[in-house]
Amino acid sequence: MANYIPDATDRKILEILQTNATIPNIELADKVCLSPSPCSRRVKNLRDEGFLRQAVTLLEPAKIGLPVSVFIQVTLNHQVKSDLEMFENTVNEWPEVMECYLMTGDFDYLIRVVVPDLQTYQRFLDDKLTQVPGIDHIKSSFSIKQVRYKTELPLDFMPR
Structure with a gap:
């Protein structure tokens, strides 16, 4: 097909x-x-045909002890293929990383992590993220309130 x-x-x-x-x-x-x-x-x-990627059950983060979402902007020293691949492979190993996007604009990656508290985020930052070679800048933003979260994609744009 x-x-x-x-x-x-x-x-x-x-x-x-x-x-x-x-x-x-x-x-x-x-x-x-x-x-x-x-x-x-x-x-x-x-x-x-690849339209269905996987079937999952979505858990409520706060109910399982992960109420803190942190959005992290990461800028690398050099945007060369080997550095990008190394960073992506490393980030893919960390269970607290829920999403990671290669970006255009003022920073290279946007990451979302979930943690139980600020102390755990500090350990993530100290023991994992800042240990990755080639990172030039890290900027963290903490979510105060989730206004919208959905997993359903709009199907209006599918080819007909």
Whole structure:
């Protein structure tokens, strides 16, 4: 299926699965007006084509003792491929790093970490982040309140 373009039914399936990845196939099929077998085939096709990355359960950070989100801007000394790869490989090893983006603009990376408290963040900074060779500048910002967080992507921009 080269260049597979989901149709309206596929988009509806994607929409539903984004909000409830554990929906039983029979219920999903009913919601998209298909019988279970073709619905299951469509879900498999969407998975095989890479539209479905993974199914997860989202945990409430504060309930599991991780109420502090810190956004960190990191600037490297040199923006060469080997330094970028080394930094990315290192950051990918740290469980407290939830997101990491290579950026354009005034800094090279934007990282979001979750920690239980400021002391733990200080240890993360001292024992991990500042130990990475090639970092020129680190700037941390602490989240006061999460105004919006969602995992569902807008499907309005999918090719038709």
